Amino acid sequence: xxxxxxxxxxxxxxxxxxxxxxxxxxxxxxxxxxxxxxxxxxxxxxxxxxxxxxxxxxxxxxxxxxxxxxxxxxxxx
Numbered sequence: 001x002x003x004x005x006x007x008x009x010x011x012x013x014x015x016x017x018x019x020x021x022x023x024x025x026x027x028x029x030x031x032x033x034x035x036x037x038x039x040x041x042x043x044x045x046x047x048x049x050x051x052x053x054x055x056x057x058x059x060x061x062x063x064x065x066x067x068x069x070x071x072x073x074x075x076x077x
Contacts, residue, residue, distance in 0.1 A: 033049075033053050
């Protein structure tokens with residue numbers, strides 16, 4: 001058994017790079033959106049602005065799904 005740094009959590013399983021990328025892009029979009037509209041959370045924005053936020057998340061998720069599909073297709077070669 002190896003010792004770990006106190007207070008440092010280690011993942012029980014490795015995280016797929018695309019999962020990490022999705023989280024990073026989603027987080028960046030969250031902060032960009034909130035700064036753009038001067039809100040703390042997207043649900044504080046107008047319904048139109050909130051729809052823009054959701055569309056941004058949908059685009060991020062679609063990008064990650066496409067990258068995953070391409071990765072899987074390449075592995076199938």
